[in-house]
Amino acid sequence: xxxxxxxxxxxxxxxxxxxxxxxxxxxxxxxxxxxxxxxxxxxxxxxxxxxxxxxxxxxxxxxxxxxxxxxxxxxxxxxxxxxxxxxxxxxxxxxxxxxxxx
Numbered sequence: 529x530x531x532x533x534x535x536x537x538x539x540x541x542x543x544x545x546x547x548x549x550x551x552x553x554x555x556x557x558x559x560x561x562x563x564x565x566x567x568x569x570x571x572x573x574x575x576x577x578x579x580x581x582x583x584x585x586x587x588x589x590x591x592x593x594x595x596x597x598x599x600x601x602x603x604x605x606x607x608x609x610x611x612x613x614x615x616x617x618x619x620x621x622x623x624x625x626x627x628x629x630x
Contacts, residue, residue, distance in 0.1 A: 530585040531576075540564055544596075547589045551596060559599040566595035 530546075537543055540560040544551045556563070570591040576584045 529581065530588055534588065543567070543592060547585070547592050549589060549592050549596065552600065555596070555600045563592075563595045563599050566598060567592050570594055 533546060534543065537546060540556050540563065541551075543549075543564065544556075571588060574587050574591065576587055579587065
């Protein structure tokens with residue numbers, strides 16, 4: 529069963545190898561945790577009850593491809609809470625003005 533196999537994997541590379549999805553190592557090096565979290569979200573949003581094993585594997589492969597492509601093409605948004613929360617009081621560099629001479 530593919531879902532049980534995926535539950536035992538410990539690295540992003542193993543997910544890609546198991547599901548036979550090609551990947552660019554440099555993309556994975558930068559966004560591996562975001563890709564895997566997005567993969568999990570996409571997979572959990574899909575009802576696989578009653579599907580044949582080969583269909584479940586195809587759904588998992590499609591979910592991983594979707595998650596990976598989002599980040600490989602720069603469409604992915606950071607998925608962890610720390611990146612989603614606004615930082616009150618944050619001032620961007622473009623908002624800083626020189627102080628008037630005293």
